Amino acid sequence: MTRSRPALEPKCHAFSWLSVQEFMTFTSQLIVERSAKGSRASVKEQEYLCHVYVRNDSLAGVVIADSEYPSRVAFTLLEKVLDEFSKQVDRIEWPIGSPASIHYTALDGHLSRYQNPREADPMTKVQAELDETKIILHNTMESLLERGEKLDDLVSKSEVLGTQSKAFYKTARKQNSCCAIM
Template structure:
């Protein structure tokens, strides 16, 4: 599949503004009894993103998180890399999937430690009651703000935290782009058009960015 199917929604300046920062955490339920993954909780940090790009980047995070959650296997770790952004995903065998959007320089091990921390705290709060949810919902998870603030300084995450959550190093990290995980016959433009996570304005930006990319221009300029 050619480069024309790779979304340029996040390329160019996002690395400059994120660097080692954490922009988004999503908690999703994935199950065969659902039409697709649903959000249970999510948090977006726009501090390091220019005001006029915030809605588009937020849309991109929601769209990508939902799609990746539908494609990742159980107990699989995935890093989706597009432009200057990375989307980390980790799915448990109970159907809970944690997705994080960071800058290109964010450390892999810290990102997956973060996923384990979010999972552990969420399960501590909701046990298995979240498994009855059938549509997008915003469950109360006050610790998510504190976790995001803490992990926005990955250099401060100490070895004790890493050890406590015992992030498995035996699980192979799957590194992909959106183009790599498209199913046979899927077309990114049609996914974008059908997506309820993308606003009309973001869809227009996406279509414009594809045209600009052919001329080696940036997506969100």
């Protein structure tokens, strides 16, 4: 008879999904309350950046992302989502002072599209391509400089060879001039 070991239970994480959601909701409400109408701001909270956009009509949105996510892309996403939301949902249905409990169907599509800022934002894509081109150009310039140094070495060696061959020619001519052919 063999004995089996009991299955290991996963360790509890410091945050459950509910506490993360509560953190995001509380932080978002606080930032929106403290932001002026018609303003955009980025607030650092722990290791995250909270990007908030409050429109003049008091409709607000918050994107919580890591510090590497480009701010410009986050604000583009907020502007697009808030514009579409305001067109699809009557202002009378907007909840006041609390997060929207309205199911906004286009949000999931925007969030999945904006997971990769390079693909979602043309400016970020162009910037990434420029960065790649800059690296390639830098490497090419280094190669050219190395080749230029090698060419300089070849030129100086050929000059030395030319000088040596002239000296050899003169020496050979002197030695051959003493002898006469009959």
